[in-house]
Amino acid sequence: MPVLVVVLLVCSMLPARWARVVSSQPRHLLAAAMAPMDHVLKPLADKLRRPPELAVELGNREEYERAQQQIVELQFKLRQATQLIAELSQVKEQLRLTGVQLRTATVTSWSGDRLHPTLLINRGTRHGVAVGMVVVRGYQLVGRVVDVGPVTATVRLITAPQTHLIASMIPPVVGSAPREVMAQLRVGKDGLTLEADTNAEDPVLVGDLAHLSDESWPVEAVGFVVGKVTRIDNHPDDPLLRRKVVVEPVRSLAHLGQVTLIVPATAGGGGAGGRVVD
Amino acid sequence: MLGGASSIDVRRWVGDDGVMRWPVFAFLAFLLLVLQEGLGTLWSVGGHSPSLLMVLMVFVSLWAPSLTGAYAALALGLLTDLSQPVYPAGQATDVALIGPACLGYLTGAYVTQQLRGMVFRHSPLVIGVMVLIAGAFVHLVVLAILTARGLPWLAAQPVAGWHAADQLVARFFDLLYTAGVGVVLGAVLVRFHWALGFGQQQGKAAYSWK
Numbered sequence: 001m002p003v004l005v006v007v008l009l010v011c012s013m014l015p016a017r018w019a020r021v022v023s024s025q026p027r028h029l030l031a032a033a034m035a036p037m038d039h040v041l042k043p044l045a046d047k048l049r050r051p052p053e054l055a056v057e058l059g060n061r062e063e064y065e066r067a068q069q070q071i072v073e074l075q076f077k078l079r080q081a082t083q084l085i086a087e088l089s090q091v092k093e094q095l096r097l098t099g100v101q102l103r104t105a106t107v108t109s110w111s112g113d114r115l116h117p118t119l120l121i122n123r124g125t126r127h128g129v130a131v132g133m134v135v136v137r138g139y140q141l142v143g144r145v146v147d148v149g150p151v152t153a154t155v156r157l158i159t160a161p162q163t164h165l166i167a168s169m170i171p172p173v174v175g176s177a178p179r180e181v182m183a184q185l186r187v188g189k190d191g192l193t194l195e196a197d198t199n200a201e202d203p204v205l206v207g208d209l210a211h212l213s214d215e216s217w218p219v220e221a222v223g224f225v226v227g228k229v230t231r232i233d234n235h236p237d238d239p240l241l242r243r244k245v246v247v248e249p250v251r252s253l254a255h256l257g258q259v260t261l262i263v264p265a266t267a268g269g270g271g272a273g274g275r276v277v278d
Numbered sequence: 279m280l281g282g283a284s285s286i287d288v289r290r291w292v293g294d295d296g297v298m299r300w301p302v303f304a305f306l307a308f309l310l311l312v313l314q315e316g317l318g319t320l321w322s323v324g325g326h327s328p329s330l331l332m333v334l335m336v337f338v339s340l341w342a343p344s345l346t347g348a349y350a351a352l353a354l355g356l357l358t359d360l361s362q363p364v365y366p367a368g369q370a371t372d373v374a375l376i377g378p379a380c381l382g383y384l385t386g387a388y389v390t391q392q393l394r395g396m397v398f399r400h401s402p403l404v405i406g407v408m409v410l411i412a413g414a415f416v417h418l419v420v421l422a423i424l425t426a427r428g429l430p431w432l433a434a435q436p437v438a439g440w441h442a443a444d445q446l447v448a449r450f451f452d453l454l455y456t457a458g459v460g461v462v463l464g465a466v467l468v469r470f471h472w473a474l475g476f477g478q479q480q481g482k483a484a485y486s487w488k
Contacts, residue, residue, distance in 0.1 A: 001348065004352070005381065005384070008376070008377040008380045008381050008384075009377065009381065009423075010377075011375070011376045011377040012375060012376075012377030012378050012381065012423045012427070013377075013423075013426070013427060014375075015435055016366040016373045016435055019373050019374070019375050019376070020373045020374075022376055023359070023360060023373065023374035023375070023376050024374075026356075026360055026374075026376075027360045027363070027374045030357070030360050030361065033308070034308075034311065034312055034315060034316070034361075037312045037316055038312065038315060038316040040316070041312065041313070041316025041317050042316055042317075042318075042319075044317070045316065045317045045318065045319045045320035046319055048320055049319055049320050
């Protein structure tokens with residue numbers, strides 16, 4: 001017994017690191033043995049005796065509920081921001097965007113005008129936005145800034161009729177058989193999709209992604225996804241030799257809440273307001 | 279099969295010779311630990327909870343032979359140590375320190391055994407009072423050991439947020455609560471003391487810790 005007492009005394013004085021080594025196994029064993037019964041008893045105890053609610057003065061009840069609501073909203077925003085950061089980091093890494101800054105903006109309105117489909121964002125010259133900057137949402141190319149005010153900017157969507165888009169259509173999965181078809185895209189009749197004419201023997205399949213490879217666009221926009229091939233039809237004018245490929249944006253451009261501006265390093269200091277010249 | 283000289287002495291485990299029934303004790307200890315931890319929110323009054331294992335320790339120390347009581351106290355102390363980890367200062371995770379409660383319970387068992395000749399052990403009230411007395415020693419020993427950990431020698435790893443005075447006050451109320459629960463639980467234990475094999479070994483107990 002005296003030896004046991006000495007051993008226990010020594011154990012009591014062991015540094016945490018060593019004490020953990022000694023007690024880890026039996027502790028987990030005990031916890032594992034207790035777990036099934038604890039799972040039954042704990043809810044029972046909680047049910048029989050609910051935890052005391054936070055004491056709130058009746059006068060402050062509204063304030064408390066407002067604070068709770070605010071917490072929920074902040075949590076939601078935090079989740080959104082975390083998701084956006086992850087998305088942008090991935091985009092930046094995969095597209096090897098160097099020498100650019102990514103700035104987020106909130107979409108304040110969307111104009112569905114077929115000739116001039118635009119978005120209004122809450123960033124302007126004061127935030128370093130300049131005409132011609134590329135706007136994206138994740139991997140999806142959204143459009144270009146065409147008009148800038150002090151605190152707002154107008155973005156012309158890629159589905160605008162006058163947009164010049166040359167895209168290469170490639171399989172979305174890495175490791176698929178390599179194939180690439182380049183084609184010029186034009187806006188479809190519905191104003192929401194893009195169309196391209198290809199030869200009948202061109203290896204385009206439904207599900208392929210159309211990546212921007214247009215040299216008239218800023219270099220940082222090249223590689224972003226214009227849309228996904230959703231349909232391949234025979235060309236109405238030449239059904240034997242040509243195909244009509246329908247490309248739809250991966251994200252609905254009419255329902256964007258937030259977008260990202262790609263700011264070239266040289267334009268970081270801000271730019272003058274004005275209009276883009278086509 | 280049970281009567282063979284070379285076979286396992288089953289009588290020792292079932293208590294036929296007056297020795298405590300260890301399997302029953304183990305089951306009881308486990309049951310009380312589960313009730314103590316699983317119903318934690320139900321037990322808690324003002325942040326204070328009773329220690330059902332301490333009541334069992336006092337009960338066993340009142341009834342069992344000395345050495346048996348000592349080992350039982352060690353076992354109960356070990357369960358307490360394993361189920362109540364501490365946070366050493368500067369550590370991100372908790373750790374179960376084996377020792378403080380073991381030694382505390384051992385001291386408590388010793389004190390109970392020194393006093394049991396003067397009390398009527400069939401009374402639940404006595405169990406409550408003995409919990410109060412033995413528990414004071416248990417807590418003092420635990421308190422001394424955990425305070426000593428903070429001294430600038432040996433481990434020199436104090437428990438995070440440890441204030442001996444605060445602990446004394448908190449543990450005093452824990453002890454009062456345990457004593458109250460001890461009267462009720464003691465009544466049940468006394469009623470079923472035969473299940474542990476007690477009551478048959480009068481005059482047989484080996485009163486020695488050697």
